[in-house]
Amino acid sequence: xxxxxxxxxxxxxAAPRETRKAYRDTHDVVVGGVASGLAEHLGLPVLTVRxxxxxxxxxxxxxxALYAGLxxxxxxxxxxxxxxxxxxxxTRGGRRPGPRRRWTDYGPMIALHTLGFGLVLVAEAIFGRGxxxxxxxxxxxxxxxxxxxxxxxxxxxxxxxxxxxxPLRIVFGGGGWGAVARVASGVSLVLAAALIIGLDxxxxxxxxxxxxxxxxxxxxIAVVVGPWVYRLATDLSAEREERVRNQERADVxxxxxxxxxxxxxxxxxxxxxxxxxxxxxxxxxxxxxAWLYAEEAQDxxxxxxxxxxxMAELEDAHGITVDVVxxxxxxxxxxxxxxxxxxxxxxxxxxxxxxxxxxxxxxxxTDTAVDIFVRDRGCGFDPDHTAxxxxxxxxxxxxxxxxxxxxxxxxxxxxxxxxxxLHLPRPTSTDPSRGDEx
Amino acid sequence: MTEPDAPSTAPVRVVVxxxxxxxxxxxRAELASAGAGVVEVVAEAADVDEAxxxxxxxxxxxxxxxxxxxxGGGVEVMRRQAPDGxxxxxxxxxxxxxxxxxxxxxxxxxxxxxxxxxxxxxxxxRRVADGDAVFSPRLAxxxxxxxxxxxxxxxxDEDLDRLTERERExxxxxARGYAYKEVAKELFISIKTVETxxxxxxxxxxxxxxxxxxxxxxxxxxx
Numbered sequence: 001x002x003x004x005x006x007x008x009x010x011x012x013x014a015a016p017r018e019t020r021k022a023y024r025d026t027h028d029v030v031v032g033g034v035a036s037g038l039a040e041h042l043g044l045p046v047l048t049v050r051x052x053x054x055x056x057x058x059x060x061x062x063x064x065a066l067y068a069g070l071x072x073x074x075x076x077x078x079x080x081x082x083x084x085x086x087x088x089x090x091t092r093g094g095r096r097p098g099p100r101r102r103w104t105d106y107g108p109m110i111a112l113h114t115l116g117f118g119l120v121l122v123a124e125a126i127f128g129r130g131x132x133x134x135x136x137x138x139x140x141x142x143x144x145x146x147x148x149x150x151x152x153x154x155x156x157x158x159x160x161x162x163x164x165x166x167p168l169r170i171v172f173g174g175g176g177w178g179a180v181a182r183v184a185s186g187v188s189l190v191l192a193a194a195l196i197i198g199l200d201x202x203x204x205x206x207x208x209x210x211x212x213x214x215x216x217x218x219x220x221i222a223v224v225v226g227p228w229v230y231r232l233a234t235d236l237s238a239e240r241e242e243r244v245r246n247q248e249r250a251d252v253x254x255x256x257x258x259x260x261x262x263x264x265x266x267x268x269x270x271x272x273x274x275x276x277x278x279x280x281x282x283x284x285x286x287x288x289x290a291w292l293y294a295e296e297a298q299d300x301x302x303x304x305x306x307x308x309x310x311m312a313e314l315e316d317a318h319g320i321t322v323d324v325v326x327x328x329x330x331x332x333x334x335x336x337x338x339x340x341x342x343x344x345x346x347x348x349x350x351x352x353x354x355x356x357x358x359x360x361x362x363x364x365x366t367d368t369a370v371d372i373f374v375r376d377r378g379c380g381f382d383p384d385h386t387a388x389x390x391x392x393x394x395x396x397x398x399x400x401x402x403x404x405x406x407x408x409x410x411x412x413x414x415x416x417x418x419x420x421x422l423h424l425p426r427p428t429s430t431d432p433s434r435g436d437e438x
Numbered sequence: 439m440t441e442p443d444a445p446s447t448a449p450v451r452v453v454v455x456x457x458x459x460x461x462x463x464x465x466r467a468e469l470a471s472a473g474a475g476v477v478e479v480v481a482e483a484a485d486v487d488e489a490x491x492x493x494x495x496x497x498x499x500x501x502x503x504x505x506x507x508x509x510g511g512g513v514e515v516m517r518r519q520a521p522d523g524x525x526x527x528x529x530x531x532x533x534x535x536x537x538x539x540x541x542x543x544x545x546x547x548x549x550x551x552x553x554x555x556x557x558x559x560x561x562x563x564r565r566v567a568d569g570d571a572v573f574s575p576r577l578a579x580x581x582x583x584x585x586x587x588x589x590x591x592x593x594x595d596e597d598l599d600r601l602t603e604r605e606r607e608x609x610x611x612x613a614r615g616y617a618y619k620e621v622a623k624e625l626f627i628s629i630k631t632v633e634t635x636x637x638x639x640x641x642x643x644x645x646x647x648x649x650x651x652x653x654x655x656x657x658x659x660x661x
Contacts, residue, residue: 087534095506097513293533325579325613360575360615373614
């Protein structure tokens, strides 16, 4: 498990020599998300990077320049939140809460602003009321605000998959007072900076002329370019809308065909057999639920997914309902198979003898052991006077686990249901780090 | 099988919030048959606005709250409603940990899945009306997972963010499918004590300031 690079990448075997790109982290934003993005890229604590920027800022504003440069150059991370289809649909339809900022998130921002203000005062104290200082400072702050708003608008655009590309939305994103305030104060700060420079050593009239000239040029550009930009935006939005809709339709159609339609056909064929219908419906519910909401795997890769898969099979085979709850997880290796097989046996027992159609299965994986509990509320039995056939089954659970260094306990009383407790210590030969938890 | 049929004076007044009319009707019918005299449905609502209005007008004891709801989800209803005597019980078809834990952290006093039986639902409503917390096995599993240290220890704020051994024990039994009464018997404590433990877990869950709880949920599903 010792990979050459010390910075552990994301889970899953990373491709051997993939170039890692740096992004700005738009989720953990204080100013532009440069520091947190850089921290993730370099595998350093965010605080370290931020402090480094601040220290560099004291060296002739090197840090500030660096930050601004990186902000311009680094792309924002376009991490699309990938969810189960049902959850994504609920999110799009506004049926789930969106991300919400809390007051604590503003802490660093306030601190930073205070610090910036202090920096200004220090600079003033040292250089006196520098002629060039204020316009530069105001201009920078204005630009920062505008960039910030551009980021915000960009994020909104990603999130908004269905809507048209609205020119107003391009600037203001999801709207709201924050966006308008940011744009307004950014623009006025930049204008103020320009005015101060324009006013410097000249009369007000000269400055007015310069400003009016600049405004006229801008207006001209807007008139020429405006319609073109608008048309581009409309085309773009139409195309995107179409693409998104097609993809979604294809996904849903594929899934419905593979699952629901097949099941419905089977149900029609077996309409008279209620047991079969119930089983099919239950299997289909489980499948659809997994697809829509949880996307919990049922393959053989980890213990939890293997357990879920095994229980799903038993549900189908015996027409019972098994509720599986798992805490923690680990890779499924050969040493863990016995406990899985024993759990299977225990649930089969429930299906055959308990007389309820339900079982609760709880699995807990810790660093040292795997515990699985199988509980039912069926007729139960007296463990001291077990019938021979039950004894055999118990044998296969208890003995199997004992052979592999674990233990099993069966608790039952007539009328109170049964609980089977399985315990298997985990081999500690693999690396002790928590990495393999995933 | 609740032995002391609590000296209930008036039935618990309930508002059912869900965007599917069929489901609302089903719940109403279920509560009418399984909870006659114990639970009374006073109103229904299909989205956040209707729900907030219904809660203001009827002042119910308990709101059965769907997690996915037009207008911002069940959390939004609780956020817009100033805290008064009304208690919320989340009732969801979604198995996503993020939704479930998010709703609980938003102020719901319990969470049950839509596959719950009528009598169990009535029981859960009564408990919530009495001020207790209601955890389904699945929620208990999520809670254990969230507090288990799947999250880095550095993120732990204070000891508030940890469960005591007893609380963990109670959660584990709930996750194993035990009813409150059985938990009490298993641990040799009274039902009241079990309820106290559950409430304190709920409080820790709601007060816990680590937003990693949600991050944990979304991370897990990707694996």
